[in-house]
Amino acid sequence: MRLTTRYTLADDLLDCPAPKLFDALGGPTLFDLTRGLPNPLFVSVLQHGNEVSGWDGVRMFLAGRGAPPMLLYVGNVEAARSGERTLAHQRDFNRAWNGGDSPEARLARQVTHYAMEARPRLAIDLHNNTGANPHYSVLTDLGAQCLGAALAFSRLALLAQHRDGIQTERFTEFCPAVTLETGRVGDPGSARRAAAYLRAAAKWREIPQASFAELTVYRNEVRVAIEDGDADFTADAPLALRAELEQYNFERLEAGNLFARRPTGATDIGLRATDVSGADLTDFYFELRGTDVLLREPVYPSMYTRDISVARQDCLCYFMTPYHP
Numbered sequence: 415m416r417l418t419t420r421y422t423l424a425d426d427l428l429d430c431p432a433p434k435l436f437d438a439l440g441g442p443t444l445f446d447l448t449r450g451l452p453n454p455l456f457v458s459v460l461q462h463g464n465e466v467s468g469w470d471g472v473r474m475f476l477a478g479r480g481a482p483p484m485l486l487y488v489g490n491v492e493a494a495r496s497g498e499r500t501l502a503h504q505r506d507f508n509r510a511w512n513g514g515d516s517p518e519a520r521l522a523r524q525v526t527h528y529a530m531e532a533r534p535r536l537a538i539d540l541h542n543n544t545g546a547n548p549h550y551s552v553l554t555d556l557g558a559q560c561l562g563a564a565l566a567f568s569r570l571a572l573l574a575q576h577r578d579g580i581q582t583e584r585f586t587e588f589c590p591a592v593t594l595e596t597g598r599v600g601d602p603g604s605a606r607r608a609a610a611y612l613r614a615a616a617k618w619r620e621i622p623q624a625s626f627a628e629l630t631v632y633r634n635e636v637r638v639a640i641e642d643g644d645a646d647f648t649a650d651a652p653l654a655l656r657a658e659l660e661q662y663n664f665e666r667l668e669a670g671n672l673f674a675r676r677p678t679g680a681t682d683i684g685l686r687a688t689d690v691s692g693a694d695l696t697d698f699y700f701e702l703r704g705t706d707v708l709l710r711e712p713v714y715p716s717m718y719t720r721d722i723s724v725a726r727q728d729c730l731c732y733f734m735t736p737y738h739p
């Protein structure tokens with residue numbers, strides 16, 4: 415897998431929906447639209463191939479106008495072809511920015527190197543959330559510019575705690591950076607939000623600044639992953655998950671709530687909850703009573719997804735806590 419660099423973005427590419435980009439581009443592509451000008455915007459889309467609203471937002475943003483000085487990284491077009499987050503033979507593109515020897519890590523290194531040279535004034539990584547979540551940003555740095563860039567999108571922000579190689583963290587080493595979770599795939603509002611943000615950001619001479627108190631910041635303290643490979647959102651699955659919990663993203667779920675079901679005679683939960691340090695908190699958060707997997711603690715879920723392939727590949731959800739520095 416090689417990174418291709420292009421210096422123009424043809425208008426007809428803007429007519430190309432994400433699943434067609436692989437045919438048009440052949441692989442991950444960095445568009446250098448800086449025209450040699452300093453302090454461009456850096457925008458990345460499709461690090462997750464099924465999250466098309468970033469690309470759709472870029473199409474809306476650029477349609478009928480010249481691009482501002484920007485670097486545009488179009489990531490996993492191969493997975494986008496089949497509408498998947500990541501293909502089976504790949505590593506997650508947005509978990510590969512902290513080094514390593516995988517093809518995805520080498521690619522991330524090339525993009526980082528190119529971006530550093532261009533000295534971007536802001537890096538914007540566009541994603542969709544897969545569950546029913548409000549739109550929000552993800553931060554790894556609470557500097558005034560990162561907070562300002564986040565607040566321009568939403569009052570809600572998540573401070574990423576499971577820092578397993580995401581682009582935004584890598585980029586905050588040399589510029590303000592923010593991940594925007596624009597909303598669900600398929601909600602036209604998600605692409606519109608992305609486009610509106612890019613229009614605003616293109617006009618910023620200085621990145622706006624904000625204070626922590628202006629935002630509501632949560633931390634994803636706990637990651638809930640699926641242990642039982644036969645998990646599904648059907649009542650008869652060996653780990654029967656509950657699709658309706660998706661509605662509780664960013665809401666409080668009380669202790670005692672049914673979280674999943676196990677077959678009669680099961681002795682383990684089938685899920686694993688871990689904190690940032692990797693400590694296993696499964697038994698702190700869950701108990702098995704008969705066939706019911708119950709919550710032992712009140713939680714604020716986020717990113718709970720009922721897309722079983724995403725849940726298996728990445729995780730089922732996080733449990734958040736309000737963050738106070």
Ligand SMILES: [Zn+2]
Pocket residue numbers: 461462465541542
């Ligand atoms: Zn994503």
